[in-house]
Every structure is written in C-alpha cells, then in structure tokens.
Amino acid sequence: MAVVRPLSRSQSVALAAAVVAALCLAVSFAQQIASSQVPAPVKAGVQTRFPGAKVTEWKLKGKDYEAEFNLNKIDIAAKFDATGAWLETETTIALREVPLAIRDKFASQFAGYKVVETQSVQRGDGSELIYEIHFENSKEVVKAQFRPDGKGLERSAKAKATKGK
Template sequence: MKKILFLLTLCCGVGFSAIAQKSPPTAVVAAFNKKFKDVKGVEWGKEKNGEWEAEFKNNGLEMSANFSADGKWLETETEIKFAELPAAVQAALKGKKVGEAAKIVRADGTTVYEAEVHQDLIFDASGKLQPQSKE
C-alpha cells in the first residue's frame, strides 16, 4: 500500500510540474499582449533554451513569437509562401523541394527567412545561408 501511495504521489508531482511548465510567467504574457493586441487562441510552449514561444494566428497568418523568461521579445516568425521569399533566397533554393517558408523578424531589427528543406535553412535577404542556432 505504501508503494502505491508513493507511486501515486510521484505521478501527481510529475503531472503538476508538467502543467506548470505550460504556463508562461506573467511578464511574458504581458509583453505578448502589449505586442500582439487582441490575439486569441494562443498556444504556449517552453523551448529547450528556456525561451517561451507563443503560436497563434494574426490576420489569418500563422505566426509564432519568442520571449525570454523575463518578458523580453526576441523574435516573431510569420509563415509566408515560397513566392514571397526574396528573389535571392528563391535562387539559393532552386531545385530544392521547400515544404514551408517563413519570415523571421528579430529584436535587433534584422530579418531572415526560413525554408524547410529536410531541415530548416535560414537565409538573409541577399540569399546568404545563415549559421544555425542551437535550440
């Protein structure tokens, strides 16, 4: 009986800690609401690097936004069509089958483009392949 109670307590503890990780800190939610007013249906997830990612639709576009744990906006990714990629990026991808494409605007003001080709490839607007970050 003690073993059953112990296992039940252990399972509940693991379950509650998993639930706690799905809820971003108040600072993150406040920063999101300030940047993306009137957005509904937000799904939150915690990245391996500790960032919080919000996935949502805004004006019919699939988007995600990442924030640090203290609420600092880091980047916003917006799904786009292949034809919306800069011509140089399209040229760099010539002959490759692209599954999805996205425009990523970062907090430092830079814009890069992501293309899903067996793996995600990141390009700047001139078509130069960018180094991959460790997530």
C-alpha cells in the same frame, strides 16, 4: 590491456562536427507546455506586442517561451524571455514573398527537396530581416535561414522517422 590511440586529424574534425550537430539539434527541440506554466510577464508581452492574439500553443525553448497564434489569418510564432521581453517573431509567408536571390539559391542547392513552410524572421536585436525555409525529401527535414541577398546563415536537419512494420 586495450591500446588507446589518438584520433587522426580527420577523425577529430568529424567527431567535433558530430558533437556540434548534436548540440544544435538538441537546442532546436522545444517542449510544449500548458498556458498555466507561462509566466504572467510573458503573456503580457505577447498582448502588448500583438494585441488580440489568442495563443494556440506555448513552447519552452531553453529559457525562452514561444507563443504560436494566428493573427489576421497569418500564422505567427513569437519568442519572449521570462521577463516578457520580445526576442523574435517568425511570420509564415508565401514562397513568392521570399526574395528571388534566396529562391534561386534554394533551387540550385536543394533540387529534389519540397518546400514545406516559408517564414520571415524579425529579431528584437534590430538585425536585418531574414528568411527561413523548411523543406524535406524522402530522408530528411531541413530548416535553413538566409539573408535577403541569398547568403545562407544557419541550417539544421533531422532524419525522417522510419515507418515501423
């Protein structure tokens, strides 16, 4: 007969952290979908907010839709709910456009990482503009969000796939 022992406090904390990390990672994944699977109100919402946008890729993230397109030579990803209401826009920007406080924080906390992409993020709830940096090293790919003053908000990481033989 197996003996079941309660977890120690540190084991409980580690298990809870692992579960939260797994849930965050699962939510961050998006499913690419065909344009024919996107509700008409969502397509109309994109054209209302971004006239002339030609969507190159659609994704389904949970119950929300993400349209990726290039407008005026700028890469944009915009999220809408199923009714076509705008939720968020991620706009690709140059690293030099990221506030200095964020660049300094990044340099001190993530030395040895290479910046892959930088974005400004505007949310439909009227909250302040935030900045998102995607970066990597030899082991992982990380996405982190910052307030303009450099305060970190959210961070998620995925291990890099190992190359098979």
